[in-house]
Amino acid sequence: MDNFIVCNVTVEGFHYWEDAPAQYAYLRNKHRHMFNIRMHIPVTDLNREIEFIDEQRIIKERILEAFGDSLGYAQFEGMSCEHIAEWLMAEYPTATYCKVIEDTNGGAVLVRKQHQNPFCWFR
DSSP: OOEEEEEEEEEEEEEOOTTOOGGGGGGGSOEEEEEEEEEEEEESSTTOSSOHHHHHHHHHHHHHHHHBOTTSOEEOTTOOHHHHHHHHHHHOTTOOEEEEEETTTEEEEEEOOGGGOTTTTOO
16 A cells, blocks of 8 residues: 655745736736645655644745745746646655645646656655
């Protein structure tokens, strides 16, 4: 059996789609979202050597260290949900799953293939 902790984090932030097609021109302007993030991180046993409560706090801290402004908002600039998920997967090379959703409406999912990370259960 594979074991994972599931971390859910919500970050208030802003982004824009610089090259949005004409029908989505309004998305070229910076706009606010509540970015809802879910990550699956492998653990080696059922005693959960990584506590998800702690890891959720760390994930949010990493995001705000990299993208946070003086008011505590994430300034993702031209990053899409896919880009944010890709950044998070790079920060967590053992994570197998990352979902970034805007305001509970839609977003992106990245799944790391097992063959790309055969030791994914190690942190």
